[in-house]
Amino acid sequence: FFMDELLSEIFEVDSIVTVVDSKHITRHLDDQDEAQEQIAFADVIILNKTDLVSNNDLKSLEQRLVNINPTAKRLHARDCNINLRDVLGINTFDVNRKIEIDPHFLEDHHHHHHDDKVSSIAFREEKPLDLAKVDHWMSYLVREKGEELLRYKGILYIKGEAYRIVFQGLHMLFSGRPDRKWNENEKKQSELVFIGKDLDKEELERQFKNCIAK
Template sequence: MSDTQPQTEALTGKIPVTVLTGYLGAGKTTLLNRILTENHGKRYAVVVNEFGEVGIDNDLVVGADEEVFEMNNGCICCTVRGDLIRIMDGLMKRRGKFDAVIVETTGLADPAPVAQTFFMDQDVADAARLDAVVTVADAKWLVERLKDAPEAKNQIAFADVILLNKVDLVSEAELADVEARIRTINPYARLHRTTKCDVEIAQVLERNAFDLERIIELEPDFLEEGHHHHHDEEMQSIAITLDGEVDPEKFLPWISELTQVQGPDILRCKGIVAFPDEPKRFVFQGIHMILDGDVQGDWKAGEPRRSRVVFIGRNLDEAAIREGFLACAA
């Protein structure tokens, strides 16, 4: 785990939140129980959302010095924001009793409304930061689920980290096939092959995956051109690089309008851009119509001030988006 992590927390003063998602039976509960029982010296508050899956073992949870909160309306979707906001509110009154929060969504849920809560509700946004969306996928059944369950596809598209679980149940050829399918939907997520979710906890929690600086440190080719040639028949990923700076007075209205107009079709967007006379990078990310951006991290001496944006979504007009972004050049 990065040495800078506690300092980052101290600086922002925000509690990191991991959203844990994955289709029914993929292994989310296995992962959660692993997190709760491993000897990592951290304390997690867990928000679970019961929907007919095997529940968390509460005895385990108590023994592991964690706190579990049940969301009461069974399914995380738009109506759940109030529930989540209420729970987060309660948690913030007990700060100091835990190091981070894990929100487990039901297997039928689209992670977007949960993730958006951390930007839309001011009190929540002031107190907590979305650390990463982690998706557990079933290596044996994912390809089938992608055909008949749009939620399964959304869970892959939104992920910052994907655990491809139950790899012991499939052949190497099947594994290559399912990984290729994942990559057509989301070329950017960190992918781990697992059996019974046996992954180092540091690969899942406190990834700072929403901090683009850290993504680039972990995966230097994250925003490189060339990734976006993979195409799902309905899910697209578009990456555009501009060699140079963008004019904030053109770029900010453009990205704002694009996400307002095409928001329902834009699942995720991220980028790092250079503004003239600004020593720091402008880093932004969005979920549907919700955008969040700020200057963070200096451009390093001698580093090309290159501006890069990434969009993952459906029905996106790649040519128009490319043209729009390039027209923002300073």
């Protein structure tokens, strides 16, 4: 995934890990778009130096990180002392993995924090989607919005399709394919997460709703 054929036979992308300096990161998030983007790309965020900040400051920082990237796993650490099993061999870059969205993100309607250029938007929909409309929408997003979209992923419930459709993208690199069959007792629903710069939530939501099957 996101590699040429030769390299993919030898290597695989396991996960993208970002280390955050809990003591000083707020200043960097306020002043640097690059710091926000590194948070956005992460599958795992290690909040280091947690012993140097108060519980209230740590809670506020975590909420800001969730607003930027609600799907990243967060680990607390001192001196970056963590269990390597939490960051290695976890296959968080695999499109077949379940999307885990922070529940507080879905409950909170005020997702954008301060003047962060990078933010995230999540959609859930129980009605089935029209595959042709989804294909058209994704083609448009990759072509016209690829530079603004840092990462995006989802599981789609397509009308008349027995299989889940999974996808994941990074800028204009995109992969989507049928996954497994929906389980008999499994709740069928689409879940999508977009992480990017200056996202227009109303526009994306309108385009997404337009993909619902008639």
